[in-house]
Amino acid sequence: MSKKAALFDDDRAGAIYRTAAKMIYEKGFDATSMNEIAEAVQLTKPGLYYYVKGKKELLFSIMSFAMDLLDAEVVAVAKEQSDALERLRAIVRCHAWLLTQATGAIAILIDETRGLSDEQRVRITERKRAYIDFIRETLDRLRAEGRMRPVDTTTATFSLLGQIMWLARWFQEAGRMSREQVVDDVAEIALGGVLTDEAQAGAPSSAALPEAIPA
Amino acid sequence: MSKKAALFDDDRAGAIYRTAAKMIYEKGFDATSMNEIAEAVQLTKPGLYYYVKGKKELLFSIMSFAMDLLDAEVVAVAKEQSDALERLRAIVRCHAWLLTQATGAIAILIDETRGLSDEQRVRITERKRAYIDFIRETLDRLRAEGRMRPVDTTTATFSLLGQIMWLARWFQEAGRMSREQVVDDVAEIALGGVLTDEAQAGAPSSAALPEAIPA
DNA sequence: CGGAGATTACCTACCGGTCGGTAAAGTGTG
DNA sequence: CACACTTTACCGACCGGTAGGTAATCTCCG
Numbered sequence: 001m002s003k004k005a006a007l008f009d010d011d012r013a014g015a016i017y018r019t020a021a022k023m024i025y026e027k028g029f030d031a032t033s034m035n036e037i038a039e040a041v042q043l044t045k046p047g048l049y050y051y052v053k054g055k056k057e058l059l060f061s062i063m064s065f066a067m068d069l070l071d072a073e074v075v076a077v078a079k080e081q082s083d084a085l086e087r088l089r090a091i092v093r094c095h096a097w098l099l100t101q102a103t104g105a106i107a108i109l110i111d112e113t114r115g116l117s118d119e120q121r122v123r124i125t126e127r128k129r130a131y132i133d134f135i136r137e138t139l140d141r142l143r144a145e146g147r148m149r150p151v152d153t154t155t156a157t158f159s160l161l162g163q164i165m166w167l168a169r170w171f172q173e174a175g176r177m178s179r180e181q182v183v184d185d186v187a188e189i190a191l192g193g194v195l196t197d198e199a200q201a202g203a204p205s206s207a208a209l210p211e212a213i214p215a
Numbered sequence: 216m217s218k219k220a221a222l223f224d225d226d227r228a229g230a231i232y233r234t235a236a237k238m239i240y241e242k243g244f245d246a247t248s249m250n251e252i253a254e255a256v257q258l259t260k261p262g263l264y265y266y267v268k269g270k271k272e273l274l275f276s277i278m279s280f281a282m283d284l285l286d287a288e289v290v291a292v293a294k295e296q297s298d299a300l301e302r303l304r305a306i307v308r309c310h311a312w313l314l315t316q317a318t319g320a321i322a323i324l325i326d327e328t329r330g331l332s333d334e335q336r337v338r339i340t341e342r343k344r345a346y347i348d349f350i351r352e353t354l355d356r357l358r359a360e361g362r363m364r365p366v367d368t369t370t371a372t373f374s375l376l377g378q379i380m381w382l383a384r385w386f387q388e389a390g391r392m393s394r395e396q397v398v399d400d401v402a403e404i405a406l407g408g409v410l411t412d413e414a415q416a417g418a419p420s421s422a423a424l425p426e427a428i429p430a
Numbered sequence: 431c432g433g434a435g436a437t438t439a440c441c442t443a444c445c446g447g448t449c450g451g452t453a454a455a456g457t458g459t460g
Numbered sequence: 461c462a463c464a465c466t467t468t469a470c471c472g473a474c475c476g477g478t479a480g481g482t483a484a485t486c487t488c489c490g
Contacts, residue, residue: 170373200412264451
């Protein structure tokens with residue numbers, strides 16, 4: 001039970017981080033004042049400051065937690081697959097699954113880097129780069145196996161990421177389609193875009209989706 | 216010469232809008248103050264207010280201009296193609312081309328809708344919806360022709376859009392790849408994701424891809 | 431078990447600073 | 461002089477953040 005890991009679990013502190021994450025996700029970092037966050041958790045501003053050191057640290061903690069989520073729910077799961085294609089499929093499906101989850105949608109906050117200090121931004125950017133490299137390496141393996149379209153690997157990586165990240169902008173839980181349906185379709189489109197026709201032909205179509213994050 | 220059309224051409228007013236667009240694109244709307252914009256165009260704040268009515272109107276004008284760009288450079292060009300596949304290809308390529316252009320990258324500002332008034336946001340959202348519908352209709356036609364993967368059309372639309380929009384976040388003019396290369400690859404990936412194998416096989420205006428050697 | 435002192439969990443009141451926006455007084459040019 | 465333009469001087473509201481105080485609770489010695 002490290003203090004960091006407990007941040008989002010503990011009663012009061014947890015409520016602060018979860019509430020702040022939601023508000024920042026919905027209104028943007030700059031437009032969310034410490035006063036509003038404090039009110040949302042039934043506290044005054046100094047009361048809030050008893051728990052958090054400052055606005056930047058609050059954002060940094062949330063973004064770090066989002067990266068933890070990504071590592072646990074996507075990278076770790078994908079690494080269980082040794083076949084490059086199945087690994088890529090797991091990446092796309094798990095990441096898409098995460099972003100369409102109400103609790104997990106905060107994972108898109110890792111792009112709100114402008115509110116961070118230089119040092120904090122460097123640390124987050126470093127983790128993001130590691131994730132991007134993980135995808136790129138998977139694509140490199142597919143390339144080596146002749147299963148990838150003749151396109152640049154970096155471009156392919158960001159095309160995949162773009163499709164996944166964009167999900168959080170348009171998908172609505174209450175909408176016409178279920179999360180499962182959308183994740184299935186996005187995975188098919190995403191993989192179809194980077195793989196050769198042959199590689200797609202004989203592929204098993206369902207990979208494991210993780211359960212909701214533990215409470 | 217309508218006043219609106221001249222906004223981005225006229226000397227002083229044009230400089231204001233172009234400079235503000237660039238600053239908002241780089242720093243975000245909230246983090247860009249009217250004082251900074253004024254300084255950037257060698258004016259005091261009231262001097263700036265002589266030309267613009269307020270911050271929201273400034274953002275709205277820029278976003279309207281961005282939508283004008285999109286309509287002129289993407290929709291109008293794509294409509295010249297009557298074949299659904301060629302039209303879709305034109306959409307992807309033109310939009311990607313626009314977003315990788317230094318001047319056109321402001322087109323991504325159409326997503327900064329939070330800074331708008333309700334009425335302004337409705338108007339921009341309406342135009343965005345029209346664009347999305349344009350893509351969706353094109354996909355519907357491909358579906359009717361049996362050239363589309365068995366995936367939901369809305370999901371496919373946003374997958375395409377996600378890939379394109381994400382370009383503006385990672386593409387760097389000075390990078391390893393040229394705009395032409397990146398646009399080519401994104402188009403191939405994007406189309407490959409939504410089209411059936413057969414539809415891709417007979418693609419005319421893509422560089423003739425030799426079939427990969429079967430295993 | 432009692433009571434002194436530390437610790438936790440907040441509060442009221444306020445700081446310096448910046449925000450978007452404006453009133454009103456020039457200033458230069460036709 | 462008239463008018464397009466630009467300035468100085470200034471709002472009120474809100475920002476992130478803090479000083480200093482306090483009620484409740486927990487700890488530990490005698």
